[in-house]
Amino acid sequence: LSERLQKALRNLTGKGKISEEDINKASREIRLALLEADVNFKVVKDFIKKIKQEALGKEVQESLNPGQQVIKIVNEELTKMMGEENVTLTKSKHIPTIIMMVGLQGTGKTTTVGKLALRLKKQEHARPLLIAGDIYRPAAIDQLKQIGEQVEVPVYTEDNQDVAEIVKHGLEEADQHKNDYVIIDTAGRLEIDEPLMEELERVKAVAQPDNILLVVDAMTGQVAAEVAKTFNERLDITGVILTKLDGDTRGGAALSIRAMTGKPILFTGEGEKLTDLEPFHPDRMASRILGMGDMLTLIERAQQDYDAKEAQKVAEKMRENTFDFNDFIDQLEQVQKMGPLDQIMKMIPGMANNPQLKNLNVDEAQIAHTKAIVYSMTPAEREDPELLNPSRRRRIAAGSGRPVVEVNRMIKQFKQARDLMNQVSKGNMKGLSGLPGM
Numbered sequence: 001l002s003e004r005l006q007k008a009l010r011n012l013t014g015k016g017k018i019s020e021e022d023i024n025k026a027s028r029e030i031r032l033a034l035l036e037a038d039v040n041f042k043v044v045k046d047f048i049k050k051i052k053q054e055a056l057g058k059e060v061q062e063s064l065n066p067g068q069q070v071i072k073i074v075n076e077e078l079t080k081m082m083g084e085e086n087v088t089l090t091k092s093k094h095i096p097t098i099i100m101m102v103g104l105q106g107t108g109k110t111t112t113v114g115k116l117a118l119r120l121k122k123q124e125h126a127r128p129l130l131i132a133g134d135i136y137r138p139a140a141i142d143q144l145k146q147i148g149e150q151v152e153v154p155v156y157t158e159d160n161q162d163v164a165e166i167v168k169h170g171l172e173e174a175d176q177h178k179n180d181y182v183i184i185d186t187a188g189r190l191e192i193d194e195p196l197m198e199e200l201e202r203v204k205a206v207a208q209p210d211n212i213l214l215v216v217d218a219m220t221g222q223v224a225a226e227v228a229k230t231f232n233e234r235l236d237i238t239g240v241i242l243t244k245l246d247g248d249t250r251g252g253a254a255l256s257i258r259a260m261t262g263k264p265i266l267f268t269g270e271g272e273k274l275t276d277l278e279p280f281h282p283d284r285m286a287s288r289i290l291g292m293g294d295m296l297t298l299i300e301r302a303q304q305d306y307d308a309k310e311a312q313k314v315a316e317k318m319r320e321n322t323f324d325f326n327d328f329i330d331q332l333e334q335v336q337k338m339g340p341l342d343q344i345m346k347m348i349p350g351m352a353n354n355p356q357l358k359n360l361n362v363d364e365a366q367i368a369h370t371k372a373i374v375y376s377m378t379p380a381e382r383e384d385p386e387l388l389n390p391s392r393r394r395r396i397a398a399g400s401g402r403p404v405v406e407v408n409r410m411i412k413q414f415k416q417a418r419d420l421m422n423q424v425s426k427g428n429m430k431g432l433s434g435l436p437g438m
């Protein structure tokens, strides 16, 4: 485990109940974090009030300090507010399922039409038809045509000044070709205006879409929330796609939009490429808004699954070089309980982009084999690996159902790992890639 995590674990101490002072201290930080993330100030105010009610008098968990406990409550509340579950597209009973894309100019509607089409093709082997409903700029139609070519999906276009009519004809075409999805691209303006809203209302009336997805640029923060409110009032949108989250925006728009429209965010745009579309994860967004990386998740897992005292003991054993197979199996189990190791490492701030992580593949099957081998050892053998002579190794191989070469390799790796850990515990950090199962 990383030094940072070890340190975090050491600082975790329980202190009774959450006091008014704890909350006030934490809520100052929370308010700042939310405002910095560009969350609408009204939303922030309501949120802090809710947290104060929620947190006061709550028991502080043994492994956390009061500040961490408040932050944990904040994080849970944020996640809840943005919708705990991952919401997906509404499907029509009869094909085609119709998706209408709306939003201001430049938010990423046309790009997202292509991203969605590609996703549906890949995930459901769907055969979508795209309809070019932005007729005001000739370039807009060409842009959609190009995107259609890239993702190999047909695009319906028509030289007509009446968008509702184009959409009607496009839907007839989809019926003829039995397309299972229709995605309608529409025009946007730089600002909301009445002609745009009326046009979108007409398109909605003709298309009767199962999904009206508002595309918003996450970088526009507060503005995004106001825009979402208006679009929702006029069109009763079914959901939101938040684009340009690949920038350094903290994503406060996600919270404001949800609070002001009550509509779920379905997907996020994470780049300009047509593959850069992700399902929305409220929990990740919550920690992003709070600006703490995924440290929260790490605290949570650590507190659930890891006993700090146990870690201390192991560290001591490593220093004294008395680390044996019993400790080894304990460690493997702790690691497994915490979840996939590569993911855990990625949550540590500064580690996510570490190129070394790419090579750190955790093989769950191999961990299971390793455990089987250790379980086939006698208690004496586990305590003293030096006992493991060839005949014992053959017995262990037979008992665990693993080949002798694998038993030999595992024991060798164990010894290497033990030596390595011994060095690490003496402050000589070289990396953990020598551990079995990695």
Ligand code: GDP
Pocket: 103, 104, 105, 106, 107, 108, 109, 110, 111, 112, 188, 215, 243, 244, 245, 246, 247, 268, 269, 270, 271, 272, 276
């Ligand atoms: P529209 O006017 O709403 O149709 O917006 P476009 O689809 O034409 O996109 C406007 C610009 O935003 C284009 O340059 C896109 O490449 C870019 N864009 C769209 N989505 C994303 C995203 O998720 N991340 C980034 N970085 N750029 C995006």
Ligand code: MG
Pocket: 109, 110, 111, 134, 140, 186
């Ligand atoms: Mg467009």
